[in-house]
Amino acid sequence: MSFLEIFQYTRKDSIIHRLDPRSKMLFSVAAAAASLMFLNIIPLLIAFLCLIPIIAAAKSMKRWLRSMKGLSVLLVFIMVFNTLLSPVPNPFSHSVALTIRLVALMTSFSIFFLTVHPDQLSQALIQMHIKFEFAFAMSMAMRYVPTLAQEAYSIMDAQKARGVELDKGNPIRRIRNIIPIIVPLIIVSIRRALSIAESMESRGFGACEKRTYMDRLSFHKGDWVVMSVSIVVLVLVVYVRLFVALPEWMLWSLPL
């Protein structure tokens, strides 16, 4: 579960944290698009490597590495399955590319989620003329990611105390061991959702049609820079994908 940490907001003071959520949103989309446009190892690697300095600038390298460590089991899984099952000529090379793509995708969105406070997110959505209720639901969802993660740990503890050996046994047994974790997690979440809804209603949620906001977001110089860079990247990758043949070295693939 520790890989969820890269989608968890961390209170830090960095250039990336100070950016407007809207510009970061566009940036994440552009970065994700870049990795979705290609299926060759080299371009994906380039897209991925460009993201690393940004994670570092957000002062979240440690957290990112920890999440990747947590994710590694899943990544190996994906690689093995794809290699065995995909019908392309170089299945291993293909699955390596897919894995890099997944990591790059997760990283590009993690830049957004790591650095945007849930309140900022909902404010950004509202200022993009999305209905308050939807924006609120979105920020609530984000707000509960860490709670959910913590809950997952408590559940693991409770099951370990009943003799479930989570990190022992063959892969099938390990997958089966997820059931005693995931079922309570879902049920606890549903129970909590219901009680939050009740307590929100009893505090008058949605009583006023029009509401005002304490903080309003505004664009700064850095945001315009990020926006323009993102648009350029977005246009460039789409253009290259559609109209330019990639040079030979970029199409390099593993022999297997």
Next chain:
Amino acid sequence: MIQLDDVYYSYEGLYTALRGVSLEIEDGERVAIMGSNGAGKTTLIKHMNGLLRPQRGHVFLDGRDTRNLSVAEMARIVGLVFQSPDHQLFLDSVHKEVVFGLKNLGFTSEEIEDRCASTLEHLGLTGFAERSPFTLSGGERKRVALACVLATEPRVLALDEPTIGQDAQQKDRLAQLLLDLNQKERTVIVVTHDIEFVIEHFPRTVAMADGRIVADGSTSSVLSNDKVIELCSLAHPQVTLAAKALRQSFPEVPERITSMSQIEEVIMGLLEGGTYS
């Protein structure tokens, strides 16, 4: 026997929950661990079955260092019942839920059925055996969680806040059950804020504040100490308050009264002789 030797634990270096805790619990004891919220009580009992390993110091279970034992091994000896039953229930009948833990610990199927039936009966859950735990009330779910652990008959039973959400009758039944287990030489450890529950049923109390043990001794001495009550943000036992009120009119009423029988004696004394000695 459980021995903690200068145990230190901090959560990811962010927040230190235990700052040098040393504690010895003999076989067959009944011990209450009390303390304010965030004093480190739950962290402490999680060390007893190896869910947490000390970052400094040692925890010994029957003389063996817990660092060398797996949680599953320790779960046979130390049964831990968590605060929230919803963190462990996941099957669609109470019966299956109880069987699950027994299977994990490798009991034979005969033994499993035996233990399951007797535990459910003990906890007044026989009628619920085929019900889904999720359709039960909070207090009932709590008892199911307790049944899951009790069925494994651990030598040491550690319960985190077992009395929350239980009515007076269930509390009495729980106490009776714990006493019965204790009679069979089993160690019972509870973490609780329920001071009356402790006074009535637990001879020894360990008081914690801010990651340290501030008092450890007989319940009456620990809980009649004003300083401990304040440090652990506990409410004075009602009996102690009653004694204090009596003392205003009858200065001969002794201080440090915590149990019902003590105050009964005092009141009877006052009624009989006018003066109590």
